[in-house]
Amino acid sequence: MEKRVEKIQAELAPFQWFFVTDPKNVRYLSGFTGTSGYVLLNQSEAYFLTDFRYAEQAKLQCPHLEIVIHKPIVFDSVAELTKGAKTLLVEASNLTWENYQKLQEKLASAVTGTKDIVEKLRIVKDxxxxxxxxxxxxxxxxxxxxxxxxxxxxxxxxxxxxxxxxxxxxxxxxxxxxxxxxxxxxxxxxxxxxxxxxxxxxxxxxxxxxxxxxxxxxxxxxxxxxxxxxxxxxxxxxxxxxxxxxxxxxxxxxxxxxxxxxxxxxxxxxxxxxxxxxxxxxxxxxxxxxxxxxxxxxxxxxxxxxxxxxxxxxxxxxxxxxxxxxxxxxxxxxxxxxxxxxxxxxxxxxx
Ligand SMILES: [Mn+2]
CATH class of the missing domain: 3.90.230.10 (Creatinase/methionine aminopeptidase superfamily)
Structure with missing residues (x-):
C-alpha cells in the first residue's frame, strides 16, 4: 500500500496536493475500510483524514499514513494542511459541485478537477x-x-x-x-x-x-x-x-x-x-x-x-x-x- 501512495506522489508537481475522496480510491491507497476517510498527499507528505469515530481503526489499518482527526468540516483541515500550495487536485467524478464550491472558498490555492489518477493504477491487480x-x-x-x-x-x-x-x-x-x-x-x-x-x-x-x-x-x-x-x-x-x-x-x-x-x-x-x-x-x-x-x-x-x-x-x-x-x-x-x-x-x- 505504501508503494501505491509513492506511485501517486511521483506524479505530483511541486506545491501540488491531491485530495482523494472516492471511497474505493481511499481504500486502495489507505487500506481503510470505514465509511468516512480521505487521503491528502503531496510529493513528500501523505495524510489520512478521518473523524473521532475511526481514530483507532485508522491507526490499525493505515500505519503508512499520518493520521489526522479532521475538524468538524473536513475542508478546514485540508486548508490548514495544504497552506502554501499552488493547486489542490480533486477527483472530478466524485467531488460534488456543492463541495467543490465550499472547498474553493476555504483555499487560497486553485482547486482543479482530475480524472483517473488512482483508477489508472487500479487496472492492473497485484x-x-x-x-x-x-x-x-x-x-x-x-x-x-x-x-x-x-x-x-x-x-x-x-x-x-x-x-x-x-x-x-x-x-x-x-x-x-x-x-x-x-x-x-x-x-x-x-x-x-x-x-x-x-x-x-x-x-x-x-x-x-x-x-x-x-x-x-x-x-x-x-x-x-x-x-x-x-x-x-x-x-x-x-x-x-x-x-x-x-x-x-x-x-x-x-x-x-x-x-x-x-x-x-x-x-x-x-x-x-x-x-x-x-x-x-x-x-x-x-x-x-x-x-x-x-x-x-x-x-x-x-x-x-x-x-x-x-x-x-x-x-x-x-x-x-x-x-x-x-x-x-x-x-x-x-x-x-x-x-x-x-x-x-x-x-x-x-x-
Ligand atoms: Mn459483468
Missing part, C-alpha cells in the same frame, strides 16, 4: 488482489451450484436471489456484489432484469448474473440455465452465445485491445443475424468496484496487460422471447486468460 477476487469467484461458483437445486417451476425470481445471497454469505462473502439479475422467460430479454416477483415456469430459460464481495473485492458471473426441457430455439441461441464467449476468451492476450476482443464475439453473433440483439459491450474490469477499467467494447482502446481482471459476457436478447448471456471473470496472464469463474458452461437443464 497478487493479493487477484487472490481476493479469486476467492470472491469461488464463493460465487459454490453458491451457484448449490442454488441450482432450488431453481424449479413455482419459485419466484426473488426467492432465487435471496437463496444465492444467503449461500454466498454463508460461504464467506461480506455482501453481494450488486442486485442480482434473475431473469426468466420473456424477462431474459432484459439485460439488467433484476430479480422480480415473477414465478419460474417449466420450459423457461433463466439468466442469473451474480457476484460476491470478499474483503472489498468483487466477482461477477452469469449463467443461463434451462428449467425442464427448455425451448429449442433458445438452445440454438445458447450455442451461439457460448461460441462467441469461448472464442473471445481464447483471444484474450497481453497486447490485445479491448476493441479487438469485443469484435471477435460481436462478429460471430452478427454473422448469425443477431448483431442488433447484442447491444452492450463485451466486458469490463472488476476489482474494488464491480464495473471499472478497462472496458471491453467497440469503443475500448485500452491494451490488455498482465494481471488485469476482466469479464467476457456476450448476450443475445430477443424481445418477447427471452435471452441468453454467459459471463466469466478472468485474469489476463502471459499465456492468455485464466478463468476465475469455473462453473460449467454446458447448458444446465434443471428439473
Amino acid at each position: 497478487q493479493k488482489e487477484i487472490a481476493l477476487i479469486e476467492e470472491a469467484a469461488r464463493i460465487t461458483d459454490e453458491a451457484f451450484l448449490e442454488v441450482c437445486d432450488f431453481i424449479k417451476p413455482g419459485v419466484r425470481e426473488k426467492d432465487i436471489a435471496r437463496e444465492l445471497e444467503f449461500a454466498m454469505k454463508r460461504k464467506g462473502a461480506s455482501q453481494v456484489a450488486f442486485d442480482f439479475i434473475v431473469a426468466s422467460g420473456e424477462r431474459g430479454a432484459l439485460p439488467h432484469g433484476v430479480a422480480s416477483e415473477k414465478t419460474i415456469k417449466a420450459g423457461e430459460f433463466v439468466t442469473l448474473d451474480i457476484g460476491a464481495v470478499y474483503e472489498g473485492y468483487h466477482s461477477d458471473m452469469t449463467r443461463t440455465v434451462a428449467v425442464g426441457y427448455g425451448d429449442g430455439f433458445l438452445k440454438e441461441i445458447y450455442e451461439i452465445v457460448l461460441k462467441a464467449q469461448e472464442e473471445a476468451l481464447k483471444a484474450v492476450k497481453v497486447g490485445k485491445s479491448g476493441f479487438e476482443i469485443d469484435k471477435i464475439a460481436r462478429d460471430i453473433i452478427t454473422d448469425l443475424g443477431y448483431g442488433d440483439n447484442f447491444g452492450h459491450g463485451l466486458g469490463h474490469g472488476v476489482g474494488l468496484d464491480i464495473h471499472e477499467q478497462p472496458r471491453i467494447s467497440p469503443q475500448a482502446d485500452t491494451i490488455l496487460e498482465e494481471n488485469m481482471i476482466i469479464t467476457i459476457e456476450p448476450g443475445i436478447y430477443l424481445p418477447q422471447k427471452g435471452g441468453v448471456r454467459i459471463e466469466d471473470l478472468v485474469v489476463v496472464e502471459a499465456e492468455g486468460a485464466r478463468r476465475l469463474s469455473l462453473s460449467s458452461k454446458e447448458l444446465i437443464v434443471l428439473c
Whole structure:
C-alpha cells in the first residue's frame, strides 16, 4: 500500500496536493475500510483524514499514513494542511459541485478537477488482489451450484436471489456484489432484469448474473440455465452465445485491445443475424468496484496487460422471447486468460 501512495506522489508537481475522496480510491491507497476517510498527499507528505469515530481503526489499518482527526468540516483541515500550495487536485467524478464550491472558498490555492489518477493504477491487480477476487469467484461458483437445486417451476425470481445471497454469505462473502439479475422467460430479454416477483415456469430459460464481495473485492458471473426441457430455439441461441464467449476468451492476450476482443464475439453473433440483439459491450474490469477499467467494447482502446481482471459476457436478447448471456471473470496472464469463474458452461437443464 505504501508503494501505491509513492506511485501517486511521483506524479505530483511541486506545491501540488491531491485530495482523494472516492471511497474505493481511499481504500486502495489507505487500506481503510470505514465509511468516512480521505487521503491528502503531496510529493513528500501523505495524510489520512478521518473523524473521532475511526481514530483507532485508522491507526490499525493505515500505519503508512499520518493520521489526522479532521475538524468538524473536513475542508478546514485540508486548508490548514495544504497552506502554501499552488493547486489542490480533486477527483472530478466524485467531488460534488456543492463541495467543490465550499472547498474553493476555504483555499487560497486553485482547486482543479482530475480524472483517473488512482483508477489508472487500479487496472492492473497485484497478487493479493487477484487472490481476493479469486476467492470472491469461488464463493460465487459454490453458491451457484448449490442454488441450482432450488431453481424449479413455482419459485419466484426473488426467492432465487435471496437463496444465492444467503449461500454466498454463508460461504464467506461480506455482501453481494450488486442486485442480482434473475431473469426468466420473456424477462431474459432484459439485460439488467433484476430479480422480480415473477414465478419460474417449466420450459423457461433463466439468466442469473451474480457476484460476491470478499474483503472489498468483487466477482461477477452469469449463467443461463434451462428449467425442464427448455425451448429449442433458445438452445440454438445458447450455442451461439457460448461460441462467441469461448472464442473471445481464447483471444484474450497481453497486447490485445479491448476493441479487438469485443469484435471477435460481436462478429460471430452478427454473422448469425443477431448483431442488433447484442447491444452492450463485451466486458469490463472488476476489482474494488464491480464495473471499472478497462472496458471491453467497440469503443475500448485500452491494451490488455498482465494481471488485469476482466469479464467476457456476450448476450443475445430477443424481445418477447427471452435471452441468453454467459459471463466469466478472468485474469489476463502471459499465456492468455485464466478463468476465475469455473462453473460449467454446458447448458444446465434443471428439473
Ligand atoms: Mn459483468
